[in-house]
Ligand SMILES: Nc1ncnc2c1ncn2[C@@H]1O[C@H](COP(=O)(O)OP(=O)(O)OP(=O)(O)O)[C@@H](O)[C@H]1O
C-alpha cells in the first residue's frame with residue numbers, strides 16, 4: 001500500500017536522515033509492518049554513514065539479523081498503542097528509537113533509528129558489544145572503530161532524536177497521503193476520457209479536447225471564418241491546419257502569416273501584393289498571399305497585432321471578397337477562407353478601442369478555444385509518450401520511457417508554456433538520458449523536478465548547533481504548514497503531531513502569526529471584536545509539547 005521504494009527519493013526524508021546521521025551518528029531503517037526493511041536491501045551496498053550498521057549489513061547473515069530484529073519489534077508494537085519509544089537494539093547494549101508509520105490509524109510500518117548507546121554505558125558493556133560484533137565475523141579493527149564512533153546519548157538529546165525520528169514517520173504518512181490523493185484524481189480524470197485520442201496530428205483524449213474535436217467535425221464542410229484562441233503553445237497552429245486539411249479546400253494552399261512579424265507596410269504588401277513602382281524597391285508586380293491562397297485557406301496568426309489600417313483592409317476582404325494591392329487602382333476578387341488565431345483577449349481589445357468591433361464579429365463567427373494543458377492534465381501521459389516515441393524514431397534509437405516518479409513530476413507541474421514546453425522538455429530528456437531506456441526524474445529541468453518542493457522543507461543545515469538546526473527546521477515546517485492549511489492551527493497541530501497550544505506557543509516564539517495581527521486589525525477596523533483565534537491561548541496546557549532541553 002505504501003510505496004516504500006520511493007521513500008528514499010523524498011527530499012525531507014533524506015534531509016532528516018542526514019541530520020540524524022551527522023548529529024547522532026545513527027542509521028535509519030525503514031520497514032513495513034512485517035519488518036521487511038526497504039531502504040537497505042540485502043546484497044546491495046548501503047549508503048548509511050553509520051559504520052556499525054554498514055559493517056553488519058555487509059557481514060554474512062547481517063541483513064537477516066537486522067530484519068529479524070525489525071520484525072520482532074514491529075510484532076511487539078503492533079499490539080501496543082505507543083507510537084514512539086526507545087527500545088533495545090539488535091546488538092547487546094545498543095539502543096534504538098522506534099516510531100510507527102500509521103495510515104488511517106492502521107500500523108503499516110516503522111522507522112527505526114539505530115544504533116546509539118545509552119548514556120550510562122560502562123566500558124564492560126562496550127567490550128561486550130565489541131565482542132558480539134566480532135562474533136559476526138567482522139574484522140576487529142573495523143569493529144573497534146565502529147563502536148568507538150557511536151554516540152552515547154543522554155535524556156535531553158534522546159528527545160531531539162525522538163522528535164526527528166517521528167518527523168520521518170510523519171513524512172512517510174504525508175507522502176503516502178499525497179500519492180493517494182493524486183491517484184484518486186488521475187482515476188477520476190481517466191473516467192472522463194473519450195474514445196478519440198487524436199485529430200490529425202493533434203493528440204489528446206481529454207474531455208476538453210473531445211469537445212474541440214467535435215466542434216472541428218461540425219465546421220469541416222463550412223466555409224466560415226474561424227478564430228482560434230488559446231494560450232501560447234496550446235496547438236492553435238495545429239488546429240488551423242487540421243481545419244484546412246479536413247475542408248473541401250484541402251487540395252489547395254494553406255498559407256500561414258504571422259501578423260506580428262511584419263510592420264504595417266510590409267504586411268500590407270505581403271498580404272495584398274503590390275504593383276510595380278508602388279514604392280521604392282517595387283521593381284515589378286508582386287502577388288500577395290491572398291491571391292496566392294486563392295481557393296485555399298489563409299491563416300492569420302497573432303491577429304491581435306494587426307494595425308488599425310490593416311484591420312480595415314482585412315475587413316474589406318471578408319465583406320466583399322476583394323483585395324487592393326499596394327499602389328493598385330482596381331481591386332481584385334479572391335476566394336479565400338480566413339482562419340485567425342490569437343492569445344490576446346480580443347474582446348477586451350475591442351472594449352479598449354484597439355481592435356475594430358466590426359472586424360471582431362466578422363472573424364469570430366466560430367470560435368475554437370484550445371484548453372490550456374493544465375486544464376487537461378489527463379492528456380499529459382499520452383503527449384509524453386507521443387513525443388518520446390517520435391523523438392526515438394527520429395533519432396533511430398530504441399524506445400525509451402519516463403520512470404514513474406519522473407512522470408509524476410511531469411504530471412504535477414503547471415506547464416505555463418503548454419504543449420510546446422512539454423515537447424521541448426521531452427526532447428531535452430531524450431538527449432540527456434543517453435543510453436538509458438528509463439528516463440529518471442533527476443534529469444528533469446529543475447523547475448519541473450523541484451515543482452511543489454517548496455511545500456517540503458528545503459536546505460536544512462547540517463552544521464552548527466543542533467538546537468538551531470532543529471529550530472530552523474521546525475520554523476520552516478510551521479511556516480509552510482500555516483500557509484498550506486490556511487492558518488488552520490488545529491489541523492496543522494494534528495499534522496505535526498503536537499498539541500494545538502504547543503503549536504501556538506511555537507508560532508508566537510517564531511513570530512509567524514503576522515496574519516493574525518493583520519486580521520485582528522482589519523476586524524477591529526470593521527467593528528468586529530472577535531478575531532478568529534481569540535481563545536488560542538486558553539486551550540490545552542501544552543503538556544504533550546516536547547520542550548527543548550540542552
Ligand atoms: N495536441 C497536441 N498534440 C501534439 N502536439 C501538439 C499539440 N498541441 C501542440 N502541439 C505541439 O506543440 C507545439 C506548439 O503548437 P502550436 O505552434 O500549434 O501552438 P500555438 O498555440 O500556435 O502556439 P503560439 O501561441 O506560441 O503560437 C508544436 O510543436 C505542436 O506540434
Ligand SMILES: [Mg+2]
Nearest residue numbers: 236237301341
Ligand atoms: Mg502559433
